Amino acid sequence: MTGRDRIAALALPAGALAFCVLYPPEGGPRLLVCPFRSLTGLVCPLCGMTRAMASLGHGEWQKALAYHPLSPLAMAGLLLWFGWSLLRPGRPLDLSRVSRRVWISLGLALVACNLLRWCGIIESPRS
Secondary structure, eight states: OOHHHHHHHHHHHHHHHHHHHHSOTTTSOOOOOOHHHHHHSSOOTTTTHHHHHHHHHTTOHHHHHHHOTTHHHHHHHHHHHHHHHHHOTTSOOOGGGSOHHHHHHHHHHHHHHHHHHHTTSSOOOOO
């Protein structure tokens, strides 16, 4: 793997972490409008995740959990990806090796979280 490939492999997780630190979670520009929420008026499984990750990047854990309860898990995954890219530059992170059970568990956690939001048990992020 060339030096350019190593930089490219590190650029995406580093850029995502930089975004989390630089993007203001509140009062910042609206980047995306959720098509699911626009059509149905309901939150989608990832609604609030951008602001939650930005809140985590600013050390605001309570705000992050209010935006999306699974955001610490997403941040842990991002930090793992960044660490792997930094420490193992010649070996890109191969997500196909992650157990199918892990992917199913993550999917079920997102669905369960969203159902709890729809039922009003967990507060949904405001628009």
